Amino acid sequence: MRLFALAAGFVLGVAPLALAQPLPDSTVALGTVEVSAAPFTLDAAGAPFAVSVVERPADERRGSAPLTLDEVTRAVPGLHVADRASPSQGERITLRGVGWRAGFGVRGVQVLLDGLPLTMADGQAVLNMIDPAFVRRIEVVRGPASVFWGNASGGVLALSTLPEGTAREALVRQSVGAFGLSRTDVQAALALPTATVGAYASYLDQDGYRAHSRWRAARVGLSGRFRLGEGRTLQAVGVFAHVPIAEAPGALTRALYDADPSQADPRSLQTNARKEVEQGHLGVTYSDRIGGATVRATAYGALRTLDNALSFGFITLDRRAGGLRLTAEGTRGTLTWGVGLEADAQRDDRRETDNVDGEPGPNVQVEQTERADNQAAFARVALPLGPVLATGGVRYDRLRYSADDLLGSGDGGRTFHAVSLSAGAALPYHGGRLYADVSTGLDTPTTQELGNRPDGQGGFNLDLQPESTLGLEGGAAGVLSIPRLSYDLALFALRIDGLLTPFELAEDGPTYYRNEGTTRHLGAEAALTWSLPSDLSLTGAYTLLDATFTAGASDGRRVPGLPVHRATAALDWRPGPAVVTLDVEAATASYVDSANTARNEGYAVVGARVSATGIPLAGGARLVPFLAVRNLFDARYSASVVVNAAGGRYFEPAAGRAWRAGLAVTLE
DSSP: OHHHHHHHHHHHHHHHHHHHSOOOTTBOOOOOOEEOSSSSOEEGGGOSSOEEEEEOOHHHHHSOOOOSGGGTSTTSTTEEEEOOSOTTTOOEEEETTBTTTOSSSEESSEEEETTEEOBOTTSEEOOTTOOGGGOOEEEEEOSOOHHHHOBSOSSEEEEEOOOOTTOEEEEEEEEEETTTEEEEEEEEEEEETTEEEEEEEEEEEEOOSSTTOOEEEEEEEEEEEEEEETTEEEEEEEEEEEEEEEEOOOOBOHHHHHHOTTSOOHHHHHHTOEEEEEEEEEEEEEEEEETTEEEEEEEEEEEEEEEEEETTEEEEEEEEEEEEEEEEEEEETTEEEEEEEEEEEEEEEEEEEEEETTEEEEEEEEEEEEEEEEEEEEEEEEEEETTEEEEEEEEEEEEEEEEEETTSSOOEEEEEEEEEEEEEEEEEETTEEEEEEEEEEEEOOOHHHHHOOTTOOSSOOTTOOOEEEEEEEEEEEEEETTTTEEEEEEEEEEEEESOEEEEESSTTSOEEEEEOOEEEEEEEEEEEEEEETTTEEEEEEEEEEEEEEEESTTTTSBOTTOOSEEEEEEEEEOOSSEEEEEEEEEEOOEESSTTOOOEEOOEEEEEEEEEESOEEOGGGEEEEEEEEEESTTOOOOEEEEOTTOGGGOOEEEOOOSEEEEEEEEEEO
């Protein structure tokens, strides 16, 4: 219990100091910052858990064209988005070490885009839909959030591209850069008397740093928020993506990585490993005031088709998914309450054959229909107890997984029941808050993890069980007016039972999963933003993470793929007509296998960007040129790893020095 006492002791030790003496007059009260990464309305100033809210300034959004999410999320402690330099697999996301097992897509972390859930009923999210160039706001709940979202909620990453209610803007931007990059963006938003509408579209084509890593993607987003009368609103959001080609260079052995990190795994070349994806999400939310309560009803649907050529086979997938959520919230006296119901469904028609020169072969190994259904009820209350705001939450989930094996080699059905709990307290003070929270989490195997059976049969692996998480955190966050410093400090501890661990039986085979004991995640997080003289500002984030197996075959060893120390910093200089940014990211070494026999070296990477705030043109338009360089000193490092890979194929090299230049025309 030492790990939980550490976080509790921090809060209990600091709280009396805050109550005993007022902070200096130089502090300022936190403004209301509404957190939308929860199904209920929450104010960040009273949140009893660690939450980060990042607003990207307008000049940054105009004067840059980020390709991957790691470029816009570095200021968030505890969150690590690793660019694999492999467009077929996408970024690898971990939050306090949760999500480390993902070979592709996202596991264990709830992902939302413009209020639409990208995490499906089975607990897996894919990021093809997200274009980071248009992200305006980033919210991260950094601890277990199953009481809000149920399965696969070791944290929440909520992204928003929605324009402000007073928006009137247009943008056209062209970017070019290293490794054959060409990117075109258009965006428009307009505020009408009773509505705000917005749209964006982009087309990207890049050969990639590594051999066999070409990437083409077209993405579109549409949104509308309509005011229907007193207290009534309707919001509609649609996001669509077509990725006609995303090549997979594969992970490298140490020998191949040392010889040339830009090369592809020979088997990826031989089998023409790649994927083609089409995906669309559409959601509608209606909000109304009824009897003193705010009632919201949300409906969403999603379609995804996938052709995926892998070194060991060819997978085709046709997915249909959707869900409904109904919430009501209000106040009764000093008590704030919220209740909700949710239902989600997912159907995947999966076919796996051999891979013949990058095309599906005649030998069918798997042909089955996989379903995941989830029904949930949840509630939350908050009650002031003197200066402390006490909160509690509970959620019940019933998850049903089933597989209809059309080849007749096996069927499987799994039903999971879970009760998620949370209890927390927040102590607002002039300029900030202290908080503490204890919560539980649920993370079930995904349909892909259940379907990959080591015995080669169809249906689902009946031996896999869900992970369960117990988390405790405490911290302080606030703003000082002198020296104009915002801060966010947190201590956390997680205990994860039944850890789902990936493993491989052959170098040219799929990844399988097993439950492997218990892990303990102990850590600290810090973030600051400091406004300095001479138009300078400094932002920084630091994460300490000690993730260790405490039971099972790997008892006493570190969890692979998770460095103990990670830090980022950025220095902005805004001398009137320009913005100049220097940034650095650093991480210590980490193990790449559960046995801790091999390591990925630590690294430090520096980047720079310069852009104009806007050169006036006719008609109120402005011209915004920009130039950015990533990995300025051409460091050689592996940003991500494939944990427990067979044959030592662990390393996913990051790109070397890469430049990017662009020109935008904006109108406001």
